[in-house]
Amino acid sequence: MTSTNGAGGGGGRQHQASAAGKLPRKRFYRARAHSNPLSDSHFPVPVSPDEFDLSQHYPRYFPGDKAGDGEEAALPPRIRFADVGCGFGGLLVGLSPLFPDTLMIGMELRDKVTEYVKERILALRASNPGQYDNISVVRTNSMKYIPNYFRKAQLTKMFFLFPDPHFKEKNHRRRVISMQLLDEYAYVMEVGGIIYTITDVEELGDWMRSCLEKHPLFEALPEEEIKADPVVKLLSTATEESQKVARNGGQTFHAIFRRISLQEE
Amino acid sequence: MEDTTVEEAEVSSAVEFAPALIAAHPHGNSVAVAIGLELRVFDLRSGCPVSLSDDSGGRSHSGSIRAICFSVSGALFASTGDDKLVKVWKTDSWRCIRTISSEKRVSAVAFSNNDLYITYADKFGVIWLVNLEEDGSGHVSVDIKPVSILGHYCSIITSMKFSPDGRFIATADRDFKIRVTLFPKNPLKGAHEIQSFCLGHTDFVSCIAFTSISENQSFLVSGGGDSTVRLWDYINGCLLDTFEVRDKMGELLEPNDQDDSSQAIADICPSNDGSLIAVAIQGFSGVMLLACDLAGKKLSFRKVITMEKSYIPTSLASSFSSELLWTVMGASNMPSQASSQLLTRLRIIRCFQNDTVSSSDNDPATLEDSEVPHGEKLLMALQGSLDIAKQEEVLASVLSALKVSMHKMLVKKHYSEERREQRKRGRNDKKIKS
Numbered sequence: 001m002t003s004t005n006g007a008g009g010g011g012g013r014q015h016q017a018s019a020a021g022k023l024p025r026k027r028f029y030r031a032r033a034h035s036n037p038l039s040d041s042h043f044p045v046p047v048s049p050d051e052f053d054l055s056q057h058y059p060r061y062f063p064g065d066k067a068g069d070g071e072e073a074a075l076p077p078r079i080r081f082a083d084v085g086c087g088f089g090g091l092l093v094g095l096s097p098l099f100p101d102t103l104m105i106g107m108e109l110r111d112k113v114t115e116y117v118k119e120r121i122l123a124l125r126a127s128n129p130g131q132y133d134n135i136s137v138v139r140t141n142s143m144k145y146i147p148n149y150f151r152k153a154q155l156t157k158m159f160f161l162f163p164d165p166h167f168k169e170k171n172h173r174r175r176v177i178s179m180q181l182l183d184e185y186a187y188v189m190e191v192g193g194i195i196y197t198i199t200d201v202e203e204l205g206d207w208m209r210s211c212l213e214k215h216p217l218f219e220a221l222p223e224e225e226i227k228a229d230p231v232v233k234l235l236s237t238a239t240e241e242s243q244k245v246a247r248n249g250g251q252t253f254h255a256i257f258r259r260i261s262l263q264e265e
Numbered sequence: 266m267e268d269t270t271v272e273e274a275e276v277s278s279a280v281e282f283a284p285a286l287i288a289a290h291p292h293g294n295s296v297a298v299a300i301g302l303e304l305r306v307f308d309l310r311s312g313c314p315v316s317l318s319d320d321s322g323g324r325s326h327s328g329s330i331r332a333i334c335f336s337v338s339g340a341l342f343a344s345t346g347d348d349k350l351v352k353v354w355k356t357d358s359w360r361c362i363r364t365i366s367s368e369k370r371v372s373a374v375a376f377s378n379n380d381l382y383i384t385y386a387d388k389f390g391v392i393w394l395v396n397l398e399e400d401g402s403g404h405v406s407v408d409i410k411p412v413s414i415l416g417h418y419c420s421i422i423t424s425m426k427f428s429p430d431g432r433f434i435a436t437a438d439r440d441f442k443i444r445v446t447l448f449p450k451n452p453l454k455g456a457h458e459i460q461s462f463c464l465g466h467t468d469f470v471s472c473i474a475f476t477s478i479s480e481n482q483s484f485l486v487s488g489g490g491d492s493t494v495r496l497w498d499y500i501n502g503c504l505l506d507t508f509e510v511r512d513k514m515g516e517l518l519e520p521n522d523q524d525d526s527s528q529a530i531a532d533i534c535p536s537n538d539g540s541l542i543a544v545a546i547q548g549f550s551g552v553m554l555l556a557c558d559l560a561g562k563k564l565s566f567r568k569v570i571t572m573e574k575s576y577i578p579t580s581l582a583s584s585f586s587s588e589l590l591w592t593v594m595g596a597s598n599m600p601s602q603a604s605s606q607l608l609t610r611l612r613i614i615r616c617f618q619n620d621t622v623s624s625s626d627n628d629p630a631t632l633e634d635s636e637v638p639h640g641e642k643l644l645m646a647l648q649g650s651l652d653i654a655k656q657e658e659v660l661a662s663v664l665s666a667l668k669v670s671m672h673k674m675l676v677k678k679h680y681s682e683e684r685r686e687q688r689k690r691g692r693n694d695k696k697i698k699s
C-alpha cells in the first residue's frame with residue numbers, strides 16, 4: 001500500500017524524528033497541538049499507522065543513526081504478529097525465539113499489566129543480549145483502535161488467547177471476537193494469514209468458532225495444518241492464563257482460521 | 266466566554282439540541298428542511314409547499330429528526346432520528362411508503378445508488394440495511410427485518426454516503442475514523458470487506474461527501490472537529506490534502522470576532538461540478554468556499570461569503586441540476602422553546618460553481634430574500650415565518666444552542682484538565698448572563 005504520508009516506522013514523535021536523523025516533519029507537530037488526540041482515552045493513540053512509532057518499540061530494528069534518505073529504499077520492517085489482550089505477555093516471550101526476525105506486538109488495555117510486560121521484555125533483553133528485540137507491547141483498546149496501528153494486509157498472525165468471556169447476552173458485543181470486529185481483523189491481515197483463538201469457556205469457544213465460520217473472509221484451517229503448526233502448542237502452554245487452566249486440569253477450545261479473499265457468487 | 270456559558274447550559278438541561286437540516290432533490294425538483302420532528306418540503310417545480318401523507322401504517326415522527334437524504338435518482342427520500350423511526354418517502358407523491366423501526370436512535374441514513382436498499386446507523390455504531398425492492402409497486406409491504414451489515418465498535422456514525430459508482434459505502438464516526446467498505450452485490454449477508462480507513466482527523470469527523478471529476482474517478486472530502494477539511498484518495502486510504510480552516514479564519518477575522526475557538530466543521534457540500542466545496546463552520550456567520558482541484562489533488566481557499574451576524578448555517582445542500590447552494594440554520598429541543606418557535610432561517614447562495622472568469626455577475630453570492638426562487642412562498646414554507654425581527658431573536662438563541670449541539674452530539678464527554686478549569690471559571694459568567 002502506498003501512502004502520501006510516506007511509509008515508514010520512524011518519526012512519529014518529536015524526539016524520535018530528530019533521533020532518526022531526519023528533519024522533523026511539521027505535520028506531526030500539528031497533530032500534537034491537541035494534547036491528547038483521542039480525548040476519551042487516557043493513553044496516546046497514533047492518528048494513523050504512519051504515526052505509530054516503531055523505533056521506540058524495537059530499537060534494534062530502527063537504529064537512530066541511519067544514514068541519509070538514500071537508504072529509504074530498504075523498507076523498514078513491519079509488525080507481523082499481534083497478540084490481542086496479551087495479558088502478562090507469555091505468548092510473546094514464547095514466540096520470540098521461534099520467529100526471531102518477525103516483529104510482534106502485544107496489545108493490552110490494563111495499564112499496570114502493560115507496564116509489567118514492558119519491564120519483563122526489557123529485563124529479558126538485558127539478560128539475553130541479541131534476543132527478545134522483536135517483541136513489544138502497547139497499551140490500547142484493541143476493540144477501537146486496531147486500524148490506527150496496522151495497515152491493510154499487514155499482519156500475518158493474530159492471537160486471541162483466553163479473552164474475557166462476557167457471559168451476559170447484552171454484553172456479547174463486548175467480546176473481542178464478533179462479526180463486526182472480524183471485519184477489522186480481516187482488513188489488517190494479509191490473505192493467507194492465520195487467526196488463533198483459544199478459551200477454556202466452552203460457550204465462548206463456540207461463539208468464536210461460529211463467528212469465524214460465518215465470516216466470509218475466514219476459513220477453518222485443516223486439522224493436519226493445525227497439527228503441523230508449531231505455534232499451536234504455545235496457545236495452551238505459553239500464557240499465564242493457559243497455565244492456570246492447565247494447572248486446574250481445565251479443557252480448552254480453539255478455533256484457528258485462515259484469512260481468505262472474498263468469493264462473491 | 267460564549268463557549269463556557271453554553272457548556273453550562275448543557276449540564277443543566279437533559280434535552281439534546283437538534284440542528285436544522287436541509288436536503289435538495291438531486292434534479293432540483295424539491296427542497297426539504299427538517300427541524301425538530303417537523304419535515305417541511307417545498308416543490309420547486311410547482312412553486313408550492315408539499316403536504317406529506319403517510320400510508321405506511323407507521324407512526325409519524327415523535328422525536329427530533331437527525332438525518333434526511335434523497336436517493337441519487339431523486340425518487341426516494343428518508344427521514345430518521347431520535348424517535349427510532351426510519352421513514353421512506355416517495356418523492357413523486359410525497360407519501361411515506363415505509364416506516365422502519367430501529368431498536369436504537371438513528372444518526373445517519375443513506376440509499377444505495379440503485380434505490381434498492383436503505384442503510385441507517387444506530388447510536389451503537391451499527392449500520393443496518395433494509396431491502397426496499399418489494400416497494401417498487403408502491404405497495405406497503407410488511408416490515409422486513411433489518412440486517413446489520415457493518416459496525417464501528419461503540420462509536421457514533423456522523424455521516425454515511427455511497428460512492429458515486431455505488432461500489433463503496435463510507436461511514437464516518439466520532440472516533441476520528443472514516444471507514445470505506447465494499448458494498449457487495451448481496452448486501453443482506455453483510456459488508457465485511459473494508460477497502461480502506463481514512464485516518465488523519467484529530468477530532469470527530471462531522472461530515473463526508475464524495476466528489477468526482479469523471480465517471481470513474483472520485484474522491485472523498487471530510488470535515489471535522491479539528492477544524493480541517495480533508496481530501497482523500499479513499500481507494501487507498503491516502504490523505505491527499507488538508508485545509509486548516511481555523512488558520513484561515515485567523516487570517517480573515519479580527520481577533521475579537523473569533524469568540525468561538527473550536528471552529529469545528531459543521532457541514533460540507535461539494536458543488537455539482539466538484540470544483541468547489543462549501544464549508545459551514547461552527548461559530549462563523551457565513552460559508553467558506555474552497556476550490557477543490559481534483560486533478561492536482563489540492564484544496565485551496567476561494568472566498569468566504571459572510572452573512573448576517575447571527576446566521577450560522579447548520580446544514581448545507583445542493584443538487585446536480587442547479588448552481589444553488591442551500592443553507593439553513595435552526596435548532597430544536599431548546600429549553601423553553603414552544604413548537605411555534607421551531608423557526609429556521611434559510612439563505613441561498615447563487616453561482617455555486619467554480620468559474621475561471623471571475624466577474625461580479627457570476628461570483629457566488631447570497632440571494633436576498635426577494636431573489637429566492639418562489640420568494641416568500643418558499644421562505645414561509647421552509648422557514649416557518651417571514652418575520653425577520655422575530656427570526657433574529659430566535660436565531661440568536663439558536664446560535665448559542667448550536668454550539669452545545671455540536672459539542673453534545675459529537676464531542677466526547679471527557680474534558681481535558683484545561684477545559685475543566687475553564688468550565689469552573691465559566692460558571693460565574695453563566696450566572697450573570699442568565
Ligand SMILES: C[S@@+](CC[C@H](N)C(=O)[O-])C[C@H]1O[C@@H](n2cnc3c(N)ncnc32)[C@H](O)[C@@H]1O
Pocket residue numbers: 084085086087088089090107108109110113140141142143144160161162163164239240241242
Ligand atoms: C483473561 S486475560 C488473557 C490474557 C492472555 N491472553 C493470557 O492468555 O494469559 C484477557 C486480557 O485481555 C485484556 N483486554 C480486554 N479487553 C481488551 C481490549 N479491548 N483491548 C486490549 N486488551 C483487552 C484484559 O485486560 C486482559 O488482560
